[in-house]
Amino acid sequence: MSNTTGSSVLGKALRPRKETDRDSTGGIHWRPRGTLQWIGAVLVFLFIVAWAVLSLLPMSWMFTSALTPSSALVKMPPQVSVKNFSLANFKDLLKKAPLLPRWFLNTALIASVATVANLIFDTLAGYAFAKMDFPGRDIIFWAILSTMMIPSQVTLVPMFLLINKLKWYDSYAAILVPGMCQTFGIFMMKQFIQTLPADMEDAARVDGCSEIGIWWRIILPLCKPGMAVLGISVFMGQWKSFLWPLIVLKTERKFLLEQGLTTLQQQFFTDYGVLMSGAALAAIPMIIVFFFFQRYLIEGFTVGDVLKG
């Protein structure tokens, strides 16, 4: 914060408020005056608090139910209290669904591989589209980008038939290979790489560095923030994917987590304690990712901004 204007105590005390005042554009700029308006302001505040409580309610109910023994859950009124908390449901879950840890590992592995593959192929293509000039560049780029408009259901059936023909049915290739690079990722990396200065690349080229060397030694290190955003969104997207694994995986041992959870639900459909502990296990990694990488996630949204045009 600059300190150019007068530095009296009063001035300092006032400045932060003035700064935020001037910074905030867009909302309803409203400073309550008088009792009636203050009551209004409190009501508005209660309104947003109520929405926050309402939003967090399902998740907290999931965790409370997961930690409360099933027998206490199916009583009226439900015997939910901190005193009752136990890990019985989780033990029960592992007994009833011995494959669950396996599904968890499968999902973590697939999501990691998909993330690494996307980081490589999306930055490669993004670099070429952003910095290189070659015949057909814009046509190919716009052709790839325009397919984002096509709803994925259109390709669902032909993709399934293709996977069968390739003999990839019930194998992870069916999930990994088509997802190795994503249009959104290519677009995002192109936008990001375009903002990088060309000096270092040019210098490296003069020094006789190969193109792949430039990509590896110069572009990738400079791309780290963009790659963090991309990596997180690919990882989360893959972790949460449901419909495609449901279609192409058949052997229960190979299932991914989301798909596994739905089979659990069909088997134990009223044993909510067990189901909620399974759901909680699936949600925890995502919550952790959210808390650690919140900033990147939100940045990712504003990168996607550009699409709006």
Next chain:
Amino acid sequence: MVDGSARISQDPEPRKNNRVHPVLKLLYKKRWAYYFIAPATILFCIFTVIPVIRSFILAFQEFRLMGNVWVGLENFKYVLTDPVFHRAMRNTAFYTVVMVPQGVLKALILASILRNLPEAVQTFFRGAYYLPGVASAVVISMVWKWIYDPNFGLFNFILGTFGFGPYPWLTSPKTSLTSIMLMGILTAPGYYIILYLAAMKKIPRELYEVADIDGATPFAKWWNVTLPLLKPTTLYITITSIIGSFQIFTSAYVMTQGGPGYSTMTVVYLIYNTAFRDFEFGLASAQAIVLAAIIVFISVYNFRVFSTDVQY
């Protein structure tokens, strides 16, 4: 749209009488660029272009193990007269017509309130609204199914203490679709709130200062300055949420399996059933193409309506 790179690059072709064709020479010079885009382009052709074309072909065929049979427009005729498809379309359209406006409105109102709060408070609420969005649709649907449980669910318990209910929620064809919608209505649209907040941040401050000089009230400033300038964001949010809600599948699959009856059957669920339960691949392709046509039509229409004078 993205930047000024909308022109096709035309390198001056060297006019030398070498044995190698100049085009080939140019391509060789630029070979690294082609290597770099090769994986993306090849995957894109195999897993997007070809399937899209194949989908259109399949829609005019009946799938048989011995080889597909051309049936002309039969699949489309069947789809358009199929009462189940009509039901699924009605359910999906009803869902969209309710969910999209309320979602956009909720995001706009909550973002407008948050924007005026101190940064730290804003960050807290943004996190609270967004956090439920990190859980997958399967997880969220499982939790809500439990909340809606007619015997021991949270809702019937809470309503019961006030002397209401018990309500059947998901188990009655009359209330099942509404219950699925209520789940969305009671969730804050965290992602859209973040988009709106980011867009609001970008509005030039001078515009508000000018409005201040004119003596505009806070509400007038919001109505006359903020809202018009948020139009591109509103357009983006509207289109993405229309596309999203037309593709609703997971919540219906997990919570109700499309039932009871066909009361929560959605178009994507029907496509899934047609293709992967009944193995009527031709019919499923026709259904998917009808859905895609509707989505594209609505997106283009929205774009036309909204995109008038969005420049600033």
